[in-house]
Amino acid sequence: METPVDAPIKDKHEESQRLQKPTVVFVLGGPGSGKGTQCANIVQQFSYTHLSAGDLLRAEIRSGSEFGTMIQSTIAEGRIVPSEITVKLLCKAMEESGNDKFLIDGFPRNEENRIVFENLAKIDPAFVLFFDCPEEELEKRIMNRNQGREDDNLETIKKRFKVFVESTLPIVSYYESEGKLRKINAAKPSEEVFEEVKYVFASET
Numbered sequence: 001m002e003t004p005v006d007a008p009i010k011d012k013h014e015e016s017q018r019l020q021k022p023t024v025v026f027v028l029g030g031p032g033s034g035k036g037t038q039c040a041n042i043v044q045q046f047s048y049t050h051l052s053a054g055d056l057l058r059a060e061i062r063s064g065s066e067f068g069t070m071i072q073s074t075i076a077e078g079r080i081v082p083s084e085i086t087v088k089l090l091c092k093a094m095e096e097s098g099n100d101k102f103l104i105d106g107f108p109r110n111e112e113n114r115i116v117f118e119n120l121a122k123i124d125p126a127f128v129l130f131f132d133c134p135e136e137e138l139e140k141r142i143m144n145r146n147q148g149r150e151d152d153n154l155e156t157i158k159k160r161f162k163v164f165v166e167s168t169l170p171i172v173s174y175y176e177s178e179g180k181l182r183k184i185n186a187a188k189p190s191e192e193v194f195e196e197v198k199y200v201f202a203s204e205t
């Protein structure tokens with residue numbers, strides 16, 4: 001069939017670019033809500049690669065990067081690292097993975113994260129998983145986590161909860177208004193949470 005003469009070449013290029021975009025699922029929830037735990041479960045049953053923004057930032061500190069000291073002090077204070085750094089780490093990890101389906105855990109944590117990702121990666125999430133859990137349960141889980149994290153102490157946890165409420169919950173509301181939020185009750189035992197998670201993935205794919 002002939003190409004219609006008025007079909008602009010640029011639009012065709014943009015369409016093929018869009019079709020090649022990877023599938024991204026953002027995974028949000030308060031600190032200690034089980035994002036990392038459930039992502040590990042998901043990759044065992046569905047063909048996703050798990051990218052944790054926090055893990056990438058901690059690896060960047062260990063690598064001796066020029067930004068290491070700044071990232072370390074930002075994390076120790078429970079604040080959010082400048083988005084360009086985190087988004088570049090995520091994009092690099094996506095490129096290097098060889099996969100085209102990603103769980104992006106702990107991101108976007110604020111509006112700047114969301115917009116910089118939109119502008120640099122130019123990918124919209126397929127949907128957003130949100131692990132909903134009361135603060136007192138989160139605090140207990142973090143205090144028992146034992147991963148030797150500098151930010152898993154009571155003083156920093158309080159700051160992280162404040163950042164979560166002030167900066168991340170508005171992002172959760174944004175995706176809800178876009179019809180992209182899949183809210184999970186994360187206050188249950190891990191196996192029961194995963195049953196809900198599986199149901200979401202089975203319905204989406």
Ligand SMILES: Nc1ncnc2c1ncn2[C@@H]1O[C@H](COP(=O)(O)OP(=O)(O)O)[C@@H](O)[C@H]1O
Pocket residue numbers: 029030031032033034035036037038141142144145146186187188189190191193
């Ligand atoms: N449903 C759950 N019930 C009780 N403890 C949990 C549950 N999910 C995870 N945990 C534990 O809570 C801590 C925080 O979980 P993690 O997956 O690291 O959360 P996040 O990545 O959201 O901070 C870990 O020690 C983990 O083993």
Ligand SMILES: Nc1ccn([C@@H]2O[C@H](COP(=O)(O)OP(=O)(O)O)[C@@H](O)[C@H]2O)c(=O)n1
Pocket residue numbers: 029030031032035036052053054055057074075076078079080081082086105106107108109113151160
């Ligand atoms: N998008 C992100 C994700 C994490 N971080 C930093 O990394 C810290 C740990 O994030 P994390 O996702 O590993 O923490 P948990 O929610 O898993 O406990 C956050 O408190 C922030 O200081 C960030 O600045 N930007």
Ligand SMILES: [Mg+2]
Pocket residue numbers: 035036052054106
């Ligand atoms: Mg985590």
